[in-house]
Amino acid sequence: MPLVRTDELFKKAYGKYAIGAFNVNNMEILQGVIDAAKEERSPVILQISKGARNYAKLVYLMKLIEAATQDAPEVPIAVHLDHGDSFELCKEVIDAGFTSVMIDGSHLPFEENVALTKKVVEYAHSKNVVVEGELGKLQGIEEHVVSNEAVYTDPDKAVEFVERTGVDSLAIAIGTSHGAYKFKGEPKLDFERLQEIARKLPNFPLVLHGASSVLPQYVEKINKYGGNIGDAKGVPEDMLRKATTMGITKINIDTDLRLAMTATIREIFALHPEEFDPRKYLGPARDEIKNLVKHKMRDVLGSSNTI
Ligand SMILES: O=C(CO)COP(=O)(O)O
Numbered sequence: 001m002p003l004v005r006t007d008e009l010f011k012k013a014y015g016k017y018a019i020g021a022f023n024v025n026n027m028e029i030l031q032g033v034i035d036a037a038k039e040e041r042s043p044v045i046l047q048i049s050k051g052a053r054n055y056a057k058l059v060y061l062m063k064l065i066e067a068a069t070q071d072a073p074e075v076p077i078a079v080h081l082d083h084g085d086s087f088e089l090c091k092e093v094i095d096a097g098f099t100s101v102m103i104d105g106s107h108l109p110f111e112e113n114v115a116l117t118k119k120v121v122e123y124a125h126s127k128n129v130v131v132e133g134e135l136g137k138l139q140g141i142e143e144h145v146v147s148n149e150a151v152y153t154d155p156d157k158a159v160e161f162v163e164r165t166g167v168d169s170l171a172i173a174i175g176t177s178h179g180a181y182k183f184k185g186e187p188k189l190d191f192e193r194l195q196e197i198a199r200k201l202p203n204f205p206l207v208l209h210g211a212s213s214v215l216p217q218y219v220e221k222i223n224k225y226g227g228n229i230g231d232a233k234g235v236p237e238d239m240l241r242k243a244t245t246m247g248i249t250k251i252n253i254d255t256d257l258r259l260a261m262t263a264t265i266r267e268i269f270a271l272h273p274e275e276f277d278p279r280k281y282l283g284p285a286r287d288e289i290k291n292l293v294k295h296k297m298r299d300v301l302g303s304s305n306t307i
């Protein structure tokens, strides 16, 4: 089937399960994610950051994604810009065929965030493309910092932001952060805040960034085979499952894919130092990405068998 828009996926999922948004940077990652979606019969969002667009080049990525729709015609696939940082970048990918974009004005003062987001929404909607905005800044809770209210999403501001910009979904800050070091002490998310935002924005899809779980088996394997990522820590899976029943409809995962790929390749390099055929390590890395994404869809997102 042709690429779908994220709002179509969210409508069906809201309150029941979440759609995984997986960052794609190369062919092996894309194929691993698509193979998982096929086997799990799950919709999927492929998301491309500015960094991915620079790394892989947009024309290559668009061809790969077109190939994915042919390889998996039964899977609803949306293509989304992750953390768009300007109107121009959003316009570029909309014109290239993305079905969804994020404009991330969360670092801007509220009024500037509203103005930039609104401008992107006007252009995107005129092209039949949907928009994710962001309000609040992602930041982990550190042991010695009780809470930094200022960076979390204010529920009333969230309502005002959605009404004034016309965004189709909203990324909120409730305690997650990007990368592999999310919590110093016990993982903690502000579920009360999530509940309040969802109450004030009923049936409105909320997005959780920084939602990798940083699975211990990958951390251990990386550290065992020559890596050094210390005691990386992510969001526990039961917290993610809970969030999917409370209005979180899109869950962003990048770090877990990076860890799965790195752990697999490190192990092969360590155990088979004679190997130098890239297919012999990129192939298993692709398989591991598939296994990981299948696990996410089945046991965390709840999106398996929904197509
Ligand atoms: O939010 C993300 C992409 O936008 C990815 O988050 P992670 O770093 O937790 O994978």
Ligand SMILES: O=C[C@H](O)COP(=O)(O)O
Pocket: 023, 049, 050, 051, 052, 082, 083, 178, 254, 255
């Ligand atoms: O949120 C950030 C994503 O993990 C994308 O990372 P990137 O900008 O390095 O591609």
Ligand SMILES: [Zn+2]
Pocket: 083, 104, 106, 134, 138
């Ligand atoms: Zn942001």
Ligand SMILES: [Zn+2]
Pocket: 083, 178, 209, 210, 252
């Ligand atoms: Zn993000």
